[in-house]
Amino acid sequence: MLNEKDVEYMVRGGLRHMKAYTPVDPIDLLTEKAVAKAGGTAKLDGNENPYGCSPRVQKALSEYKEFNRYPDPDQRVVRNALAKYTGAKAESIVAGAGSDDLIDIILRLFLEPGDKVINCPPTFGMYPFCTDIAGGVVTKVPRKRDFSLDIPAIKTAADKNTKVTFIASPNNPSGNQASIDEIKELLGLDLIVVVDEAYVEFSGNSMLGMVPQYANLIVLRTFSKWAGIAGLRAGYGVCPCNIVPYMMKIKQPYNINLAAQVAILESLKDVDYLQKTVKAMVAEREVLYKGLKQFKWLKPYPSVANFILCAVLDRSAKDVYLGLQKRGIFIRYFETPELKDYIRISVGRPGDTVNVIAALNDM
Ligand SMILES: Cc1ncc(COP(=O)(O)O)c(C=O)c1O
Incomplete structure (x- = not known):
């Protein structure tokens, strides 16, 4: 009879030793910590929309009567609405439970075990995470000191076993974007180029x-970001039309649940409202940047997204992160060699910026 250890050894070798993804804490856990420590919270760790979703989404969800039904596996209504919104053909669109789901689908579709994926850190952790799960191998091509892409190094690294590269633009956590010329150069390589535009609504520079x-x-x-429905999990990919049937075939059949479907459709009916919140965040980003720049021991990087990466000079970035946490302000600290001296602060409401700056002054 198998014992516990035997069963553990049955877990795929690559997955037993794989590093887990580090997600942000949920708000209720943070609130507990903050109430215990400071009496309030500013959640600036997840690059979410602090203004919430469109009121139309709240209303439509509370009135929706068909949650007992399965959603449409072909995502017809959603894909048509996305086509209208983006100008892309519905046949070129696949919707997913967040763009995380699309990252996973793409890698499961293209990778044979051992195939390579070029990753350009520091960047979004889901690319190497999903590569590992799909049985692929990550080839690291670090970004340059200013966080721009090292295009010659990517070209050198791309060999016949390399299938995919992910380029977040704007990049998380650095907030800078890739140029069209850079992406065109990468498109000349024999691999799939996935441009991740999770923050494009804040930069306005889409490919x-x-x-x-x-x-x-x-x-x-x-x-998740501009439309304020991170908790409902809604993302999409615009893809070459001949690849879409494969993606639709291998995705989880009901990956866009009915609540997400309702939320997508209502958000797209309320784009003007949501754009006002995006505008407010873009304006607040500049206020936060100026505020952070006043500190001699911080070096904020210019950002076209809804967060700002800061190098922490002459003191420990982790202590700054913990010091803010003690004061009820939750930001992101990455425990990786390349980011150990940095913090990332999401743009919040004006009051959040005031609290962050006051807390930093107090440290
Ligand atoms: C660059 C990037 N891509 C994708 C995502 C995931 O977004 P979603 O919530 O749609 O899965 C994030 C989330 O932080 C991100 O930073």
Whole structure:
């Protein structure tokens, strides 16, 4: 009879030793910590929309009567609405439970065990995480000191076993974007180039219109950031039309649940409202940047997203993170060699910026 250890050894070798993804804490856990410590919270660790979702989403969800039904596996209504919103063809769109789901689908679709994925850290942790799970191998091509892409190094690293590269633009956590010329150079390589535009609504610089011209370009988008529905999990990919049937075939059949579907449709009916919140965040980003720049021991990096990466000079970045946490302010600290001297602060409401700056002054 198998014992516990035997069963553990049955877990796929690569997964037994794989590093887990480090997610942000849920708000109730943070609130508990903050109430115990400070009496209030500013949740600035997840690059979420602090203004919440469209009121239309709240209302439609409370009135929806069909949650007992399964959602449409072909995502027809959602894909048509996304086509109208983006200008892309519905046949080129796949929706997912967040763009995380699309990252996973793409890697499961293209990777044979041992195939390589080029990752350009520091960047979004889900790319190496999903590569590991899909049985692929990550080839690291670090970004340059200013966090721009090292295009010659990517070209050198791309060999015949390399299938995919992910380029977040704007990049998380550095907040800078790739240029069209850089992406075009990468599209000349024999691999799939996935441009992850999770934060594009804050930068306004999309490559989505280029998808029909390239057989190897996929652009990912999400409703988590600009539309304020991170908790409902809604994202989409705009892909070459011939690849879409494969993605639709291997995705979880009901990956867009009915609540997410309702939320997507209502958000798209309320784009003007949501854009006002995006505008408020973009304006607040500049206030936060100026505030952070006043500190001699911080070096904020210019950002076109809804967060700011800061190098912490002459003191421990982890202590700054913990010091803010003690004061009820939750930001992101990454326990990785390349980011150990940095903190990332999401843009909140004006009151959050005031609290962050006051807390930093107090440290
Ligand atoms: C660059 C990037 N891509 C994708 C995502 C995931 O977004 P979603 O919530 O749609 O899964 C994030 C979330 O932080 C991100 O930073």
